[in-house]
Amino acid sequence: MRQIVLDTETTGLNPRSGDRIIEVGCVEIINRRLTGNNFHTYINPERDSEEGALAVHGLTTEFLSDKPKFAEIANELRDYVSGAEIIIHNAPFDLAFLDAEFKRLSFPRFADHVGEITDTLVQAKEMHPGKRNSLDALCDRYGISNAHRALHGALLDAELLAEVYLAMTRGQNSLTIDLAVAETATVSDMVLExxxxxxxxxxxxxxxxxxxxxxxxxxxxxxxxxxxxxxxxxxx
Structure with a gap:
């Protein structure tokens, strides 16, 4: 099973008012193992970041000025995520920006290029109702160090979220396998010579x-x- 943990950084909060993606980070998981086959790029949004967003990610207009535009990386991104399950924390936010970028290129919406989309924020709220479920809070809850996260970064946040997701879902696959074996195995199957x-x-x-x-x-x-x-x- 191929899963992609995805995160973006943006110039602001609202793609409808012209805010753009400035960074995409993706981490690949196959059969619950991090492969190291990650995707990461900075993007020239052709506009300045809002003051509040800049304080979060620290990616200045000057730094992004020589980076590729989204149209230049769109096909590579589509090929990378094609058919995979996409894991995002607060998925509606990132999907709104990805859909806006794809629409500019006359592409179908992002979800049409991938398998299912899993929102870890929804999962966390179901597992920990009434508690804080930000990425930082989940890192603390599952003992995942985020001390090096002075600013938000798409790849860094995707790496942290991948660790959080694996911790949140630990044991689910093995439980399913154990139940399947228990239903189908006979005594003779389980005796080792x-x-x-x-x-x-x-x-x-x-x-x-x-x-x-x-x-x-x-x-x-x-x-x-x-x-x-x-x-x-x-x-x-």
Missing amino acids: NAPMADIIVMQASEDECAEHEALLDRLDKEVKGASIWRATPGN
């Missing part, structure tokens, strides 16, 4: 697998805000 020790082949972890294991431990350390038990216990 004993094999002589001589027939057991020991496979050593590759360098890539070791690196992936260390990355997993790093994420666990971040979630518990310190050293996880797997690093604290000798031999693990």
Whole structure:
């Protein structure tokens, strides 16, 4: 299953009054694993950011002046998200801007190019009613460090949201698989035959697998805000 966590930064709050997208950040998840195949670009909006928006993202007109216009990155973005489930926090905001940009290019609306769209803000409100469910609040709730988030950035926020989404939905897939196995498996299916020790082949972890294991431990350390038990216990 391919999922794309998406975030945008904009010149203001209202695409109907001419506000534009200035940054798009996307993080790819396949089978609940971050792939590193991300999409990120700054965009020249051909207008200034409103004062309030500039204070949030810090992307000045001068910085964006030599960046590509949305029309120059639109096809690459469409190809990247094509058919995937799109995960957005407060989806109506980002979709309104994406639809406005696509409309300028006579493209169908954004949702027509992708699979389903999941709004993590809606999910969070259902899971934590009556509580704050901003991205910062969810990072705190799930032990995900956002100390490096001095300003909003589309790719940084998408990376944080990807970690939040995986934490929010942890166990859902494995539970579904377990139930399916329980319904279809017989006793004979679940009995493992004993094999002589001589027939057991020991496979050593590759360098890539070791690196992936260390990355997993790093994420666990971040979630518990310190050293996880797997690093604290000798031999693990």
